[in-house]
Amino acid sequence: MAKFTFHGLMAPSFAPFHNDGSLNLDVIPAYAKHLRDTGVAGVWVNGTAGEGMSMTVAERKKLAEAWMACKKDVATVIVQCGAGCLLDTQELARHAESLGASGIAVFPCIFDKPQTADDLVDYMVEVAKACPRTPLFYYHIPMKTQVNLSMSEFLQKGVERIPTLCGLKFTDRDVSGEGKKCLEVAGGSLTIFNGFDEQLQEAVSQGFSCGVNVCYNFSAHHAADILSLMKAGKVDEAKEAQKAIVDLLGVIFKPTSGFTVAGVKAAMTLLTGLDVGPSRLPVKPLTPAMKESLRADLAARGLVK
Numbered sequence: 122m123a124k125f126t127f128h129g130l131m132a133p134s135f136a137p138f139h140n141d142g143s144l145n146l147d148v149i150p151a152y153a154k155h156l157r158d159t160g161v162a163g164v165w166v167n168g169t170a171g172e173g174m175s176m177t178v179a180e181r182k183k184l185a186e187a188w189m190a191c192k193k194d195v196a197t198v199i200v201q202c203g204a205g206c207l208l209d210t211q212e213l214a215r216h217a218e219s220l221g222a223s224g225i226a227v228f229p230c231i232f233d234k235p236q237t238a239d240d241l242v243d244y245m246v247e248v249a250k251a252c253p254r255t256p257l258f259y260y261h262i263p264m265k266t267q268v269n270l271s272m273s274e275f276l277q278k279g280v281e282r283i284p285t286l287c288g289l290k291f292t293d294r295d296v297s298g299e300g301k302k303c304l305e306v307a308g309g310s311l312t313i314f315n316g317f318d319e320q321l322q323e324a325v326s327q328g329f330s331c332g333v334n335v336c337y338n339f340s341a342h343h344a345a346d347i348l349s350l351m352k353a354g355k356v357d358e359a360k361e362a363q364k365a366i367v368d369l370l371g372v373i374f375k376p377t378s379g380f381t382v383a384g385v386k387a388a389m390t391l392l393t394g395l396d397v398g399p400s401r402l403p404v405k406p407l408t409p410a411m412k413e414s415l416r417a418d419l420a421a422r423g424l425v426k
């Protein structure tokens with residue numbers, strides 16, 4: 122079995138774009154230093170917030186390379202390689218392994234979707250052949266993929282057939298049910314990342330010790346508080362820190378009446394001063410009026426000038 126250990130906060134990094142839509146790699150070194158300075162020890166590149174599915178294979182490779190060049194600041198780099206077809210996924214996985222990535226994460230195929238946990242394992246077996254020396258993770262995010270299989274069954278079957286399978290990202294609200302079952306199957310030897318900012322405290326209460334959540338990009342301190350308060354047994358205070366995250370997300374998603382990558386990218390730029398640029402279609406960027414409304418709401422909370 123491949124070895125992988127991570128505890129704490131991993132940021133799903135944004136894909137920085139110039140206003141003309143092209144990749145802006147120049148911001149990555151400062152982005153990496155910002156994450157280091159805010160206690161974030163890992164990045165999850167080309168995922169959901171990272172608009173992996175909106176980029177070409179060549180762009181995705183460039184982003185992976187840019188983050189790998191910053192390993193002195195952010196030591197753990199997991200590259201999300203799921204793509205439209207298995208061959209592109211394998212090409213990206215081979216590339217990530219050649220760079221020495223800490224791990225490779227994979228969405229399922231989302232057009233012809235796996236119907237059973239066995240189908241999913243079959244697919245992951247083929248991906249693993251392209252990156253036989255690198256820890257492999259499944260990226261469970263049914264709200265995007267509409268693939269909602271039992272993750273505990275997948276893990277049970279997957280470890281039998283994929284020596285490099287090291288866990289999964291559990292972007293699913295059911296942390297206390299299926300999430301806990303995954304932890305039981307993992308038995309401490311696989312890594313299960315919590316996937317929603319809003320449920321970190323609940324996830325930690327079930328035994329999760331790490332997460333890949335978008336807020337770690339710009340307000341990691343709340344999540345770091347949750348981890349340390351839960352460790353100290355201060356559950357009520359941890360729940361207060363959790364409320365602060367939910368409140369912040371409420372502000373960020375107000376202009377778009379719900380989650381969009383455009384909103385969190387705009388928040389990143391406003392809250393950190395690191396310009397990650399607009400989102401790429403099909404995710405519509407915020408309009409100037411939406412951006413101003415977000416800026417004003419964040420300013421009212423003393424979060425931006």
Ligand SMILES: CC(=O)N[C@@H]([C@@H](O)[C@H](O)[C@H](O)CO)[C@@H](O)CC(=O)C(=O)O
Pocket residue numbers: 133134165167168169170171292316317318319333334335336370380
């Ligand atoms: C759909 C989505 O973006 N989910 C976020 C959450 O952090 C999410 O933004 C947050 O919990 C708000 O609902 C992360 O799971 C994203 C993520 O890990 C990724 O970009 O790959």
